[in-house]
Amino acid sequence: MLDLEQARRDTPGCLDKVFLDSAGSSLPPTPVLDAVFAHLRREADVGGYVAAAERADDLAAVKSSLGRLIGASADGIALVDSATTAWNDFFHAVPLRAGDRVLISEVEYASNAIAVLQRARSVGATVDVIPSDPAGQIDVAALETLLDDRVRLVSLVHVPTNGGLVNPVREVTELAHSHGALVLLDACQSVGQIALDVGELGVDALSATGRKWLRAPRGTGFLYVRPELAATLEPAALDLHSAEWTAADTYRLATDASRFEFWECDVAARLGLGVAADYLLDLGVDEVEAAVAAGADHLRSGLAAIPGVTVRDLGARRCGIVSFTVDGFDPGDVRKQLAARNVTVTASLRGSTLLDMSARGLDAVVRASPHYFCSPDDLDRFLAEVRTLAN
């Protein structure tokens, strides 16, 4: 069992408000903040190079910790500044020619879709959308009919930004691989709240962010690439860290996933990311997953019982994102009204998941994402505020 009181003591920001936005940008725990501040102070004291050299072992351990979190070895992890960077770094390294195909899903995140559209247009590739099934998850049978030997990449979103469903992954990777396609998993909303293992899922690559469920500083993220695959891909942009300048007209790529990294980075934030990963590993990912799922289930059943409120979550398996609308209220106004009562939620707008929201006739949904540090009182206070608002 997770120690709620300890978790709350480590999270001062959750004591004076009901914080339900870990799907947007969570509250980092005190040990993460301490690590970041200490390093910034050290940089101011001795300069960034000396300060980083002093922490070389801890910096190397960041990848091992993230690897442990997702069942990968450190050589399969590249540290970057966001999930979007991670996603694009992999996507742009996958060879794509005229006539090739890329499959995206109906709940695709806007930044991924835009990158696919841009590149498909420039190389003459086609983009097809894998529909959702009646339960709202990726339609595996439809995927099977869409696959052929021209499909180079299947982009799958593990947990969409606008709702609590968890997509099946294993079936997708098996099908895609049987047709020679790679699978890139957007795990931005699952890493940190759901136990996952890249080997079991069978994905070729995975993108994730630090600031959401992992509770790491902003400006952090990481890319996993299956090591044997990483060794065959050439990133679109290189520097003197991802490659070595070997002679006047040659260079040599780093042998592991660090070929997807640039040398310059926010070292303090990166150390904070490592502490956040260790903090989560200490708590236990399974315990966190159970606590988050229980909190979200409580919110869903509570919201469903309020007249005028519609829970918008789809899918057979659900997680920590709770999406809903309130009759007669714009989701942005719900966010504002709740903020005025010290309750933090966000509105997820149509443009972030255009295909899914358009298909469901939604312009926006309110998104509440309770992490394990939210108390039962927090959750009930949120429900009481929504009840007052709706009536």
Ligand SMILES: *Cc1c(COP(=O)(O)O)cnc(C)c1O
């Ligand atoms: C937030 C989000 C992203 C983008 O993450 P960044 O770290 O902002 O780049 C990608 N995919 C999904 C599903 C998201 O919710």
